[in-house]
Amino acid sequence: MQIDATGTDVPGTDVPGTDVLGVAERWIAAGRPVALATVVETWGSAPRPVGSHLVIDGEGAFEGSVSGGCVEGAVIAEAVEVIADGAPRLLEFGVADETAWRVGLSCGGRIRVLVERVG
């Protein structure tokens, strides 16, 4: 489990200036269907800490990150399904060593991601 060294808001969830949960709220207010993906568990050198969010709309537009780019494509595809049928999904991904290397990590990791519809 990632420990937030500073006690700040969910560690590393947002790129500075990008409030993913705020984006989700604005998209809903604009009438867009929205799913929220959240990293709920990590093993090894997962690229993004527990609590990180990715928000996705029905067209596959997204903001935020759950893996620094490793598995976003798969999460977005699942999220579009979640928006369509309303059933949450709990996904597990292994982040391959090669991919992990590409995002600047020395070894691989695994993550579990909860994808749920908002609204």
Add this chain to the structure above:
Amino acid sequence: MDARLLADLNARRHARQAVAVVTPLPGGETRLVGDGDDLAGDPLAVEIAAALRAGRSGIVAKDGAETFINVHVPAPRIVAIGAVHISQALIPVAAAAGYDLIVVDPRTAFATPERFAATTLLADWPEAVLPGLGIDRYTALAAVTHDPKIDDWAIVHAIRRDAFYVGALGSRKTHAKRRERLLSAGLTEADVEGIHAPIGIDIGAASPGEIAVAVMAEVIEAFRRRPIGAPRSPGAPRSPGAPGSIGSRPPGAPS
């Protein structure tokens, strides 16, 4: 997650309130638990309180069921009363520990942008600027001016607003006099006992840099070991204060 719950979550985050988003896995009805909500009777009371205190999100497994607790905690910060040498030394120390620092001093000879370029500096009286800062349970106050006219109001205000740490510079003799003044101003014995004075953990600190390290260590300890889950009831002042007395809570202000 319900859209209203998301709006509630965002409102609490923007109001600098700690909040836990509690979701049964593999996906179910989400609920919010605020830092300060009554946890009595909650089956996950211990786990949620621990997560809020540590600012740490994660899964808890209990009775064969998994629950994800996602914690949103406001960034802790330090308000230093006094644009003095110690406050200058505190700038890099606070930054290293991940704390924002705000320096307040009405004395414009001290409060110069040149001396405090790397931090937020408010060259005004605490009475003028502290209410607008929203002192809260994630704010520490370090009063280091040596001047009761500047320090006292800020100390009373921070205690009434439930700052997680209030420290004041000065010898034991200085603090004994301060103690009498603060009791006269309406603080209770318990309030005054809670003030860290002399300020900073006892490491024999002498130079401004050493005192800054001692203060930072004390602030970190106060934050990491602060009690969670059994706070006073919302809106109930920790000590009675006559309306208009120094440091009194502004009407309608969050507790």
